Amino acid sequence: MASSSSSCNYEVFLNFRGEDTRKSFTCYLYDKLYEGKKIKTFIDDEELRRGDEISPALLNAIQGSKISVVIFSKDYASSKWCLNELVKILECKNTNGQIIIPVFYGVSPSDVRHQNGTFGDRFDELKKQFEDKPEMVQKWRDALTETSHLAGHESTKFRHDAELVNKIVDDVLKKLEKITVSTDSSNGLVGLNSRIEQIKPFLCMDLWDTVHIVGIWGTGGIGKTTLAEAIFDQFSGEFDGKYFAKNVRRKSETEGGLEDLQKEMLSTILSEKLEVAGPNIPQFTKGRVRRMKVLIVLDDVNKDEQLEGLIGGLDQYGPGSRIVVTTRDKRVLEKFGVEKIYRVNGLKFDEAFEHFCNFAVKENHCPEDLYRHSWRVVWYADGNPLVLKVLGSSLYLKGKSHWENVLDDLNRICESDIHGIYDTLKISFKELTPRVKSMFLDIACFLEGEDKDFVLRILDDSGSHRLDVLVDKSLITVSDNCLQMHDLLQEMGREIVRQESEEEPGRRSRLWDPKEIRRVLKHNMVRILLFFFYVSFICLELCTHIFPTISAHPCLFFYKFFHYQNIL
Structure with missing residues (x-):
């Protein structure tokens, strides 16, 4: 089945008659989907329904949703907006494979199919207003008939609305899970589906009475995070709580480290702010989590202490919970006792x-004159998605001579370890202008x-232009307006700076490691103080000429200077 949109804005679109169900059944359903299960759900605002045409906002919401839930109520067919939306929803179903779930709330499928009963009376009243537009009326009739034949849910078969809502939510979750993760290669997902199928037996998703921890292991840039994200997106709807921790290695080294990460994890799982001073988590809070079925993904773990600090024992989570850990170091998993x-x-x-x-020529196939060159680049990359992406982006719109130069550089790289990957990625870095290189290193x-x-x-x-260059070359990405860089590229950038002076950090262009910064300051304190006093006395000399009333005493001078600048 085709995806409803290559870039879906919503997972569920609610189509309903506002006056009938907005403040009752539909509101409850929306709350259960959006707040309860964190399913991105669109519910319209009355302001969007003006005139006879669907507003652009509603149109985009319909087109950008994976599933539409159509709620047929007694007065549904009296609304031209509901019917126009339904026509559009069916168009998306027939052209893009959008899923439709009809809900017959107080009406039967037969009433909708044949426009009978009270439902039919309301439709007849609406028809009279559009006697001059028989084509439109026929479209509405056809849409009602077609939708009524789809498998859905009838309110008369449930004891109360809460039971019906739970059934609809379960149906939505199952359908979202079955929607195949897009293999749109322009998003870097070639071959992802086959990997998901391979890892499913490790996850044991059909066994909900035990807790399972699964490790995802592989070299840098091989696609561990992408796979973990796909698993999280596909299965998270089945869990009571969920948490995805990116870059555990990097975050654990910051101030607060594992303590802050654990609090963030528990707050996200419980969907509330966890106000706890110090490292100790109350037993009551742990008990609540122990009664929940949770999905936790810890990305880029490099020490078993991180697993101990964040996960602890598997008995701290409810039956059916799943924990997924990605790492470059298999020993971290083995030491923690991860068997799968x-x-x-x-x-x-x-x-x-x-x-x-897809990155080198923006197609899934290669022009004949570049085929041999492409074959050689792919062979050198050895199946590493990140290397393929960066090299491909660097070759886009470049002439054959440039391709040959890149191949010459690749010929000189024979290592298959991490340094070989660094050297391969540096090929793209070397062709940047000095100022773009500087920006790349600043970000790294x-x-x-x-x-x-x-x-x-x-x-x-010119910063915006240089940023665009880095994005175009796949060296950085922008997500939620934040700059993101693959950890392998970040390590490469920092390694470039380290190589400026391996023995003396003070001679490097950039310092980020607190230990090295303290070391540089400690060994250069005399030089820094001399420079400070040199600048101070030059400023003092100038100011005593300009402002003769200022005391020549340096301390008094700086006090007055800061006072005048509103600093003190």
Whole structure:
């Protein structure tokens, strides 16, 4: 089945007659979907329903949803907006494979199919207003008939609304799970579906009486995080609580470290702010989590202490819980006792070739004159998706001579370890202009994860252009307006800076490690103080000429200076 949209804005669109059910059944259903199960659900605002045509906002919401829930009520057919939406929903079903779930609330499928009973009376009243538009009326009639034949839910078969809502929510969750994760290779997902199928037996999703922990192991850039995200997106709707921790290795090294991460994890699972001072989590809070079926993903773990600090024992989570850990180091998983370990291998050659072409020529196949060159690049990349993406982006719109130069550089790289990957990625870095290189290194050392607007404010006017260059070359991405960089690229950037002076950090262009900063300051304190006093006395000399009344005493001078500048 085709995806309803290559970039879905919503998972569920609610189509309903507002005056009938907005403040009762539909409101309850929306709350259960959006607040209860965290399913991104669209419910319209009355302001969007003006005139006879569907507003652009409603149109985009329909087109950008994976599932539409159509709630037929007694007065549904009296609303031209509801019927126009239904026509559009069916168009999306027939062209893009959008899923429709009809709900017959107080009416029967037969009444909707044949426009009988009270439902039919309301439709007849509406028809009279549009006697001059028989084509439109026929479209409405056809849409009602077609939708009534689809499998749905009838309110008369349930004891109360709460039972009906729970059934609809379960149906939505199952259908969302079955929607195949898009294999749109332009998003870097070539071969993802086959990997998901391979890892499903490790997850044991059909066994809900026990807790399982699964490791995802592989080299940098091989697609561990992408796979973990796909699993999280596909299965998270089945759990009472969920949490995805990106870059555990990096976050654990910051101030607060594992303690803050654990509080963030529990707060996210419980959907509330956890106000706890110090490292000790109340037993009451742990008890609540122990009664929940949770899905936890810890991405990029490099020490078993991180698993001990964040996960603890599996008995701390309710039956059916699943914990997924990604790492480059298999020993971390083994030391923690993880038995189910899925190794992520490189892409198969045909998948790798398609993945590379999507970035190098923006097609899933390669032009004949570049085929041999593409084949060689793919062979060198050895199935690593990140390397293929970065190399492909660097070759886009470049001439054959540039491709040959890149191949010459690849010929000189024979290592298959992490340094070989670094050297391969550096090929794209070397072709950047000096100022773009500088921005890349600034992001790698200091600004990864920062807000894009904040970064642009501290750069000059050309900062936006340089940022676009890095995005185009797949060296950074922008997600939720924050700058993101793959950890392998970040490590490469920092390694470039380290190589400026391996023995003396003080001679490097950038310092980010607190230990190295303290070391540099400690060994250069005399030089820093001399420079400070040198500048101070030059300023003092100038000011005593300009302001003769100022005392020549340096301390008094600086006090007055800061006072005048409103600093003190």
